[in-house]
Amino acid sequence: MSITAPLGFAAAGVHAGIRREKKDLALVRTLGDGTGAAMWTRNRVLAAPVVVSQQHLACAEPQAVVVNSGVANAATGDQGVKDARATAEHAAALLGLAPEQVLVLSTGVIGAPLPVGLVTAGLDAAAYALSTDGGADAATAILTTDTRAKQAVSTGPGFTVGGMAKGSGMIHPNLATMLAVLATDYPLAAGEAIDFLRPAVELSFNSISVDGECSTNDAVVLLSSGAAPLERTPASDASFALALRAVCADLAHQIVADGEGATLLAEIAVSGAASGGEAKAIAQRIATSSLVKTALFGRDANWGRVLAAAGSAPWNGGYARLDPALVSLTYNGTAVLVAGAPQNAEPNVDGAVCSIELDLGLGDGSAGYLTSDLSYDYVRINADYRS
């Protein structure tokens, strides 16, 4: 069930001392000659490890990923870039790789310097501990306010995809304070991994929100060892695309379910929008509305708030198209609004999962979004924790 499930990967997770007690440094590497790709935050403020990793990825196929938690190495100026580079160089030396073959990811407090001495000593220990059973340790070492490790595996004919992720606050499209590392033994040519990664991410990590925040450090990395003994065909490519998407969707689901303070997971489904883009804008607006999310915390099927949010979804400098007289809305399958007419129904929303389906009756655009509720604990965690 871990990132080391596919053939040709080793991983480790150790306590380097960046955080007080918990594991805080993960190392994943391909055994042999692999390929890979990554997608990054679109925040204008890029953390140093993102800057350095983007440069490395432009030069070489990635063979290893270093992830530290505790310090984000963001807003740390030139020194931050030097520190990220030193991390990659130290890992490369330990693993017999070129520095450009190593990606570095960080998550934690913004503005604090990376304790490079702790990181390099930790890397020594991690390189020593590398193992084909090390996936679970690695998955633990990348966590911050997460309450549990997030791992997923999916298999196809002759191949396996494994993955790990972290992220519970600041989750939002464009990969906000969310890190995911995916591994597969499905053989991919150099430069090819991104074509599989991009659509999988769009339908998973870019369709979830815990609090509408987009961080400086977010990244999704895919590594392929190519170790699966199979002949590629169009059919096997399609199977791989599905398996990769399944792992991404599973990890995204785990992230939202572990949202900071979350007591409920809501699945927002928008259909009948004038366009696909407008469907996604509306789904996202509902999923990030504080009023919708506090109502869900109160287990109140407060559909007026859903409608008000849907009517104010930013789109093309205005709002996405919506005609209130055509809108239908259900909570957990119970209609509260049919073609604009209130139904006087009282849907049951007492559970830990809530399905909200909005049909705009305008066109063919549809989109889904996962979100969590907004609870006292979200406020407590984020008022207390300096992240």
Place this chain on the structure above:
Amino acid sequence: MSITAPLGFAAAGVHAGIRREKKDLALVRTLGDGTGAAMWTRNRVLAAPVVVSQQHLACAEPQAVVVNSGVANAATGDQGVKDARATAEHAAALLGLAPEQVLVLSTGVIGAPLPVGLVTAGLDAAAYALSTDGGADAATAILTTDTRAKQAVSTGPGFTVGGMAKGSGMIHPNLATMLAVLATDYPLAAGEAIDFLRPAVELSFNSISVDGECSTNDAVVLLSSGAAPLERTPASDASFALALRAVCADLAHQIVADGEGATLLAEIAVSGAASGGEAKAIAQRIATSSLVKTALFGRDANWGRVLAAAGSAPWNGGYARLDPALVSLTYNGTAVLVAGAPQNAEPNVDGAVCSIELDLGLGDGSAGYLTSDLSYDYVRINADYRS
């Protein structure tokens, strides 16, 4: 200190029975022949009173405003429009006006029908109670989760501007669940009021946020009685514009300070942006960030979150321009970041007001924004209250 401070206005606030115990129906009218204008929510889901009032405003200069709290008369279909029209017609008959000269505003629960019988009986009482001292009662009758009435007055040479407002949750640009009624005796020609109202609203009500929500009912109405005995000049027009803006800014400030669960008022000032629009986008993004707002609740000068929010301000399909190496940031005058370099400073943010100044070092664009913190009480109020 009330909406009846200028010459030529009468107002009343009564208990019509829409809410259990509190005053819930306000009536304001010009004495004599007035002019006026209004600005409305841009939500795609317009409440019935907004639809009806927009039609009335297209036909006649407004002479009276009816405001009810408790029920928003939104998402109420054709019946809602009939009910809003019936409200205006009844008020018009009582006041000797044409229905088109009456605007109706509602605030409260979405989806519930307007109890027209209670409203018309309440209007009978309100018309009887109309008085040039009635401003304070009217200001009380328009409240929902507000903890206090919001009134403001400003004077210029020979004229007065008065106003009242409601709104503490769902406050966001485009006038989200915020109602304001402004009155002046400054003489304005038919069709002219909007030219003064629009810039005053842009710099006040459209630059505040409590929780990023935009409602179905928001409106700002300006009525002029023209009763001030003065000769208009370019200088007096400028004085009036300033006074109107002062009243709007004062009411906007009161709304944020009374934000649901607010324990702190934050003034966000962005300068040095590449353009004015980008400055406002960045200020708004900071002001609506759940992570920034929970940090303020925790009295934590967590500048990394401000920077991360600033770097992800939606603009032209991407994010507003920002170069981290040029950014300077202060909390209450203490620099935490100077031209991209962290300052290792510990600003004092213990008070009830916090000033956050962000200089992007790129250009001349600047903008201000008022916001509140995100507290346990915000969650409690909105998880419990069906609005």
